[in-house]
Amino acid sequence: MEKLTKDDVHPKILEALLADTNISVEDALENEMILNMGPQHPATHGVLRLLLRLDGETLMGCVPELGYLHRGYEKLAENMSYYEFIPHTDRLDYLSPMSNNVAWALAVEKLAGIEAPPRAQYIRMIISELARIASHLVAIGSLAMDVGALTVFLWTLREREKILDVWDILCGARFTNSYTRIGGVANDAQPEALAKVKWFIDQYLPNLDECERLINTNRIFVERLDGIGVISADEAIDIGLTGPSLRGSGVEFDLRRAQPYLFYNEMDFKVVTYPDGDSLARYFVRADETRESIKIIRQALEKMPQGDTLLNQPKKVLPKKAEIYSKMEELIHDFMIVNFGINPEPGEIYHAVESSKGELGFYLVSKGDGKPWKCKIRSPSFVNLQAVPQLVKGHMISDVVAIVGSLDPVMGEADK
C-alpha cells in the first residue's frame, strides 16, 4: 500500500470515492488518506484493486476496481461452439472448475432440450459437491491466513489435495478439468475414482474437526472476525449476495433446494444458515456446508445407478471417440457437430446452479446456429464483491482483508 497523488488515480474513481461527502479531492489527499490496495496484494485473492479512503485507521469509503483479469469470455463464447467453451469455464472460478463445467453443460442442455442419463447426472452431482468442498477448504484456509493463522491453510490444502487426486484419476487433469460434455460426462467414473471418493469422505470429517479446533477456539481468529462486516438479511438480498455469504445473514436460500437441478431433490441435506451476518458467520456456513456436501456424496454414491454416461442423441451430442474411428455414421455426426455445431432451436434460457461462491448462472441466446448469439455469465464473485464498500465502512484498515476473505471472491470469475 502506498500513498497516492492526484495523478495516480483516475478522476472519475476519485469522484466515486468522495461521492457521499463534500470534501474536495485536494482536501482528501491532504487531510485524509487515500490508499491503494492491490491489484498486486496477497490478501485480495487475485487482482482485486481497492481504493480506500481513511480517516486515521478508520475506513470512510472504498471503491473496488475490477477488470485486471478481464479476458472477455463473453465475447469469446459468441465466437465458438458450445463444445469449445467447456475448457474456458474451468478458468472462471478456477477453485471449483468442476461445478462450472456442470453449470455450463446443464445450461446448454436446457437450451438444446436434452437431458443427460441418470448415471452421468449422479456423477455430476458428486463432482459438484467435491468441488464445493475443495473450494470451501481454500476459502477457510486463506481466510485464516489473511487474519494470521498460517497452519490452517496448510492443513486445509492437504485435504483439498486429496480431491485433486480424485480429479486426476477421473479425468486426467488435476486443476482445469473440463470433465463434463454436453449430454453427459467425458468418461464413466472408474471404480478406483469412486473408491477414492469413498475413502475421502470417510476420513474427511475428523480432519475438518482438527482444522476447526485450531481456529474455532482461537481468540485472535474469532475476534478478528466476530462482528466484522455485518450485513442484514434484507441488505444482503438487496445487494445481490448469494451462496454462503447470503446464508451467513440467515437467509435460507439455496438453489439446490429452491430450484433443484440434477437429483438434488432426492437428496437429504440441510441448508446451513447462521443469523449473525458477520464474517465469522460466513466462515461457519462454509465449514458446515462441507459437512452437508459429504452427506450428499454419500447418498449419491449409494443411489448411483449403472448405465450410460453419455446421451445417445447424434444431432446434439458428440459420439464416443472409439466409435468415430470405427463407424461411418458416427464419423459423419462427429464431422457435423465439430464443423457446424449443435444448433439449438432459437430461444433463450437462463440456468443457474449453486456453485461454491453462490449463484452461477449462464444466460444463453440461440439464433439456431452452432454458436451462441449471446452468452452472459452471472458470476457470484462479481456480485458478492459489490458488497465490499458497505461492509468495510467504519471498520479498521486491517479488517478489509478479513471481510474480502470472508466473501471468498475469485477474480477469474469476477472479471470473466
Added chain:
Amino acid sequence: MPLSKELIEQKLNEKFSGESFVFTEHRNELTVSLDKKNIAALCKYLKEEDQLAFKLCEDITAIDWAKRKNRFTVVYHIFSIKQNFRLTLKADVDESDCNIDSVSSVWKTANWHERETFDMYGIHFNNHPDLRRMYMPEEFEYHPLRKDFPLMGIPGSLSLPKNKN
C-alpha cells in the same frame, strides 16, 4: 397462492393498464417484454407488491441484435425468494436513443450490472449514481460486446499506462 403466468399477467395489466406486455415461454421460463419507458416504476412494483416480492435481482445484461431496428434488448433476471419464481424482463432500446432508466434505486445490486452493461454495450442508464466503466479502462473508446467490435480487438485502442518518470 403460487405465482403463475396468469397471476403476473393479471397483476401487471391491472396496475399498468395503458401498457402492452408480451408474455412468452421457452423451456418453462417466463419472459415479459415491455416498453422501456416504465421500467423503473414497473420494477419497483414487482419488488414491493407483496404477492410478487421479486426482491433478488440476479442479473442485468443486454443483447445486441446487430441488424434489427431496435438494436439492443436489455434483459433483467429477477427472482422471488418468497414465491420461488424466476422472471425475465426484456425492454428494447434503439441505437439512436440509446438509453434506459436505471433500476439501481430499486435493487442496489443493479448498480454494477448496469455499469457492466454500459461498459460492454454503451447503453446509457439514466439516473445511475455512478455510471463508470466496469472492466475496461476509462479511456477506452469502444464497447467490446457490440457485434461490430472485432474479436481480435482494435490495435492501439488500449493505451499503456503513462510512465511517471
